[in-house]
Amino acid sequence: MTAVYDDLGDEETGDIPVRRIKFTINGKKKIAEIEPRLLLSHLIRRGAGLTGTHMGCDTTNCGACTVLVDGRPIKSCTMLAVQVDGHEVQTVEGLASASELHPLQEGFRQEHGLQCGFCTPGMMMAAKGLLDRNPDPTEEDIRWALSGNLCRCTGYQNIVKSVLWAAEKMRGETA
Amino acid sequence: MYPSRFRYEAPRSLDEAIGLLHNGGDYAKVLAGGQSLVPMMKLRFASPDLLVDINNVPGLSYVTAAPDGSLHIGALTRHADLEWSPVLRDTQPTMAAAAPMIADPLVRNRGTLVGSLCHADPQGDWAAVMTALGGSVVAQGPSGRRTIPLASFVTGPFETALEHDEIAVEAIVPAATGTRAGGYLKLERRVGDFATCGVAIALEISGALELADGAPSGVGTVSRAGIALTGVGGSTINAADAAALLVGHPLTAELIGEAAERAAAAAQPRSDHRGSAAYKRHMVRTFTARILGSSLPARTEEAA
Numbered sequence: 001m002t003a004v005y006d007d008l009g010d011e012e013t014g015d016i017p018v019r020r021i022k023f024t025i026n027g028k029k030k031i032a033e034i035e036p037r038l039l040l041s042h043l044i045r046r047g048a049g050l051t052g053t054h055m056g057c058d059t060t061n062c063g064a065c066t067v068l069v070d071g072r073p074i075k076s077c078t079m080l081a082v083q084v085d086g087h088e089v090q091t092v093e094g095l096a097s098a099s100e101l102h103p104l105q106e107g108f109r110q111e112h113g114l115q116c117g118f119c120t121p122g123m124m125m126a127a128k129g130l131l132d133r134n135p136d137p138t139e140e141d142i143r144w145a146l147s148g149n150l151c152r153c154t155g156y157q158n159i160v161k162s163v164l165w166a167a168e169k170m171r172g173e174t175a
Numbered sequence: 176m177y178p179s180r181f182r183y184e185a186p187r188s189l190d191e192a193i194g195l196l197h198n199g200g201d202y203a204k205v206l207a208g209g210q211s212l213v214p215m216m217k218l219r220f221a222s223p224d225l226l227v228d229i230n231n232v233p234g235l236s237y238v239t240a241a242p243d244g245s246l247h248i249g250a251l252t253r254h255a256d257l258e259w260s261p262v263l264r265d266t267q268p269t270m271a272a273a274a275p276m277i278a279d280p281l282v283r284n285r286g287t288l289v290g291s292l293c294h295a296d297p298q299g300d301w302a303a304v305m306t307a308l309g310g311s312v313v314a315q316g317p318s319g320r321r322t323i324p325l326a327s328f329v330t331g332p333f334e335t336a337l338e339h340d341e342i343a344v345e346a347i348v349p350a351a352t353g354t355r356a357g358g359y360l361k362l363e364r365r366v367g368d369f370a371t372c373g374v375a376i377a378l379e380i381s382g383a384l385e386l387a388d389g390a391p392s393g394v395g396t397v398s399r400a401g402i403a404l405t406g407v408g409g410s411t412i413n414a415a416d417a418a419a420l421l422v423g424h425p426l427t428a429e430l431i432g433e434a435a436e437r438a439a440a441a442a443q444p445r446s447d448h449r450g451s452a453a454y455k456r457h458m459v460r461t462f463t464a465r466i467l468g469s470s471l472p473a474r475t476e477e478a479a
Contacts (some may be wrong), residue, residue, distance in 0.1 A: 007379065014340060016180070017180070017181075017182055017183065018184065030444070035180070036181065036183030036226070037177055037178045037180060037181065037184075037216075038177075038178070038426075039177070039217075057347075058176050058217070059176075059214060059218075060210065060213075060214050062413065063279070063281055066281055072255070072284040073281050073284060073375060074281055074284050074285050075282065075285075078181075078209065078210055078213045078227075078282075078285070079213065079285065080206075080209070080213065080357050082183055082185075082228075083185075083209075083230060084226065085185070093381040126280070126281065129284075135222045144275075145280055146280075147279055147280060147366040147367075148279025148282065148366065148367060149281075160361075172222065
């Protein structure tokens, strides 16, 4: 990735620490040269160009930037990009296959699980973390798993229904 | 928001990590879960020159019951690991109650118990839990390991007894001599908010018959008690007076009421946007009575 740094005047270009990392994003192997202070959310959006991961609050509150790292949902604004060296990242772009939506995406469409859509990628990734661990969640399980993700439009009812819809569909397919 | 520039090191062993800290200059920080440190660095409340990321150090993620009955929690054990731990669920009611209340599910996937103790935020939940349990922290430095009781580990808000070249490698909960009871209750405006108030209670009951579900029947006497409060003072409050009242007695409604009064008296709440001082004090009283009441004689009647 190309990076343009602020010239603070008191540093030589060689003073700026840059590290080379290898990681996997949505199944694709990548190498990046980054400053260690780069946040994972920015590596994903600016470095990898995957803008489906949204930056909401940038203060570890809202969960819009949720992605999976080694299968666990985390807030990508609160992890340094350099820490995914050797690890696997999955973003909302990794859900759908070329021809088909992921059941979670379909569920959000069927159950009208979004209005403005800003929180949706984070909701889906947090929900994926839940369904991978617990394919048959109760409504309470879903509310619990999504309690770190804020939505300011829907009142959450339809989001919960969307995840229930996806869980049913996924169980049906594997049965 | 970006942290200011720092040198980043990701050592592969504890010795290497300690060496980096030892030679690391004026201001080095250890990065474990980063769920408090990274936000503080983004806000530039913390601007370390050197960040020593211990996530690649093997062998630091475990929840282990030792043969002597003590419980050991590694520096990279995430809150979520504790939330799902059968060991906690079966043997540590206070910790098992607290684990799902830490921050939110996403933060729990990264943040660590030991890191939370090292962060030493007066609002931290684990500090109250570990204080109630009489826990300690094991620090490793160039000259070896030492065990620091939590009461002397936290020296002030965001300050600990760790030397600049020491790493907290595990937390220890001492073995129980009786049957464990207790819990953790927290009032928060929404998930992930700091506690309006929290109460951690760790009891050991001797001579109690266990019910089928493992809960104490309430016929025994309290052989050890710890009560600690979150968010109602400038630091974690050890309500030792309230706890001392319980030791040597079977729990009765009257005793519970008195202990709840003493816990409320130990609180030093301030009125703020989360509630008035009187309200917070009232909640400490209520939570104390609720935890004591729910784990003891009332359960006998329910179960019978």
